Structures are given as structure tokens and as C-alpha cells.
Amino acid sequence: MYALVDAVAFYASAEKVFDPSIRRKPVVVLTNNDGCICAVCPIARKLAIPKFQPYFQVKQYLFDHQVVIRSSNYELYADLSERMMNVIGRFCDNQHIYSIDESFLNFNGFNPLITDWYRYGHTIRRTVWRETKLPVGVGFGPTATLAKAANHAAKKLPGFDGVAVIDSESSRVNILRAMDIQDVWGVGKRLAKKLKLMNINTALDLAQQDPRKMKRLFSVVLERTVNELCGKRCLSWDDVRQDKKEIFSTRSFGERVTDPITLKTALINHSAIVARKLRAQGSLTQRLLIFVASSPHQQGYYKKSYIYEFNIATADSRVFANAISEVFEQLYKPNVLFYKCGVGALELTSHMFQQPDLFQASIDNPKLMQCLDKINARFGIGTLAIASETSSADWHMKREYLSPHYTTRWYNLPKIHC
């Protein structure tokens, strides 16, 4: 049995934890640079506010309905996420954190000890609420995809109180029948449209298709989804928590950038983030994609990228920084209003099998990087960095409605007035 536990509108709920005054109000959270809406609390959901719409397009509507607006406060969310995951992790010895607010639990092995999944789910939910003040939904199912479906039912369908269990043919059919095809894990807007043309409208309709036919008409991915919906496990636990095949760090600027030093520093910062993530999963990269771009929404769209090939696979922040310095001239163009830039590691390999270059010395130094990671893990990311990263900037990220960092900065400690 698998479970999927995730928070209800995580960012919006996180905003409510330390600010009870907005708990009963509609709240939405914006993405970086206050670009789009990325989280809508259940109260705001009733106002039919669409996710991922550009903020400026709905600004007036939000104002008219007195919706509370918050900029993304990742420092707060990351900390609350960690607390929430720790609580959830106590309920299963095999937890996989899938995203900032979702984790899979794998109960295969000690199933017999739990007799009532529904009750167990509620215990999880109650405990997380009591200890973190974050509302979560819990879905159980024999496959990862069914656990996802149950989780969806738990939060969205009437008659479920935050917990749903698929442990029988009837519960499976009932939940899938009430689920729109578009809400199935792995079926997006486009696929949903095509499937609906074939009169496949619900998750149950999809589950009843011939998997081989779906493979032929669409892809292996959809074939797998059909099987998973029928309770046939195609995504093993190892698949669910497979290492990433590529790792990116990209960001748009709050204000357009023209200055080469600023752009280069931003790129080196992204590369440092990529390097850290690579080391965290024990990977090295053979090639680094470095790109810069102006806004695609404006005239004269400029986009340029460079793929840097290393002699030996690496995850050394200094090697990355050198690579960027080396090729930066070829990316930069004067008078371009840069809107976005980023770095991505492609072709990852394991650090267990690093192949050295016989003829070329490298400054690659895993031990030094390990030391850097340890210091930063203990004293906070950014405590130790390479010189070319230096900058206080969030790249002037636009965050007009930022809440305090309640849990990670002393001067932001919440105050209680008696």
C-alpha cells in the first residue's frame, strides 16, 4: 500500500500559519517577481481564481473581492515543509519527499500492522495539523497513481474529509468515476483534450482502455498510467524516487538587466545551486547548459545558450564558475534587456564512477566541496560561497507582498500582543 500526503494549497496555507488574521479570508500567493498566481486557498478557490494566470491580468478582480495577496516566501515555505515532512515521516519508515509539499509513503512490508487505513489517514492529518497548523490531504492506494487519485478525491470530492482509501474494487471504481480525466496524474491539458474527443472523460473511462492501444495511439507513459489505474504496479518505489536526469536553476529578473557583471554573477549563482543539488544526489555532470534571454513577450527576442563540455564529469562549483567566465562573452550582447537566465546540468553520471583525464589536470576537488556543503548545511546556505557569486541581491526580485520570515530570522519572530 502507498500513501500520498500533501498540503492543501501549501503556500497559501503556510501564509496562514503565523497570521491568524487571514485564516478566514481568501488568500493567493504569487510566483517569483509577483508574476503569476501559484497558490489559491480553498476560500479563494470559490471565487474561481485561475492558477498560473499573470497577476496583472486579475489584479482588479482580486482587489474587488478583497483577496489577500502574498509574494512567494520560499524561506518560510521551505522551513515549514521540513517540519511537516518530519511529522509525516513518523508514520512510515519509508518516506519519499516528492516535492515541497508532497510525500509518498510506502507501507509495503508492514501492512498487516495497520487494519484501518482510513483511521490511520486521519491520525496523520490530525497530527500534522496539531503540530504545524498545516492542513493536509491523505490518499491511499495500491499503486502510486491510485494513491495520487485517492489524494485528489480526499481533497476535492464531496463526502471525503481529507482522507480517501482505495483498497477494494468498489472504492477504486467510485473514486475514478468521479474524477475528471484531466485530473489524472500524467494527463495534462493536451492529452485530456484528445482523450475527450474519444469519449474518454473520466479516470474510470481511461482505466477501462486497452493499455496496448493507448501505447500505440499515445505513448508508453499513458500505457503505464492505464495499468497503474487498474492496480497493476508499473511505477516501482525505485522509479518514484529515481535520481534526476537533469538539474536546472533558472530565474527571471525583477527588473531587466543590461549590465554584464550582474548577468554573469547571476549565472554563477545558478551554477552554484545546480552544483549543490548535483552533489546532494551524488551526481556529476558532463555538460553544462548556460543560457540567457530577453523577454519572449517583447520585440526582438534574444536567446542564446552554450553547452559547455567538461573533460571529466564534475560537480565542483569552482569548475562551473570558470566555465561560465570562459564562455560568457559569447552569450552577452550589449543593449539587450535581459529578462531571464539559467544553468542546467545535462547527462548526469554517478560520482562513484568518475573517469579522470590522463593528460589534463583538473581543479575538481570533491573533498573541498564536501567541506563547503557541510559548513553550509550547519550554518545556512550561502555562509560559504565562491567569490564570484558574491552579491547581496535577490536580483532585485519583485516581491511587493512579502510576509516575514517568521521561523528563520530572529527579527521576524512573531509577536503576540496581550
Next chain:
DNA sequence: TCTGGGGTCCTAGGACCC
């Protein structure tokens, strides 16, 4: 006045080679 997220994986189609 102007404003438009971030991350990962997959795939179709082109270039190149034999």
C-alpha cells in the same frame, strides 16, 4: 508605464555518417 514562474522529462525532426 509596465507587468507574463520554475523544474523535469520526452520526442520529433534535422544533421550527419556509412
Next chain:
DNA sequence: TCTGGGGTCCTAGGACCC
């Protein structure tokens, strides 16, 4: 004279997720 296959690698863009 004209036509013709199959494999690998690369890349941009699409699809999906949150």
C-alpha cells in the same frame, strides 16, 4: 538518369507537474 536505408546524435520545443 534517377532514386534509395538505417543508425546515432543533437536540439528546440512541447508536455506535464506543482
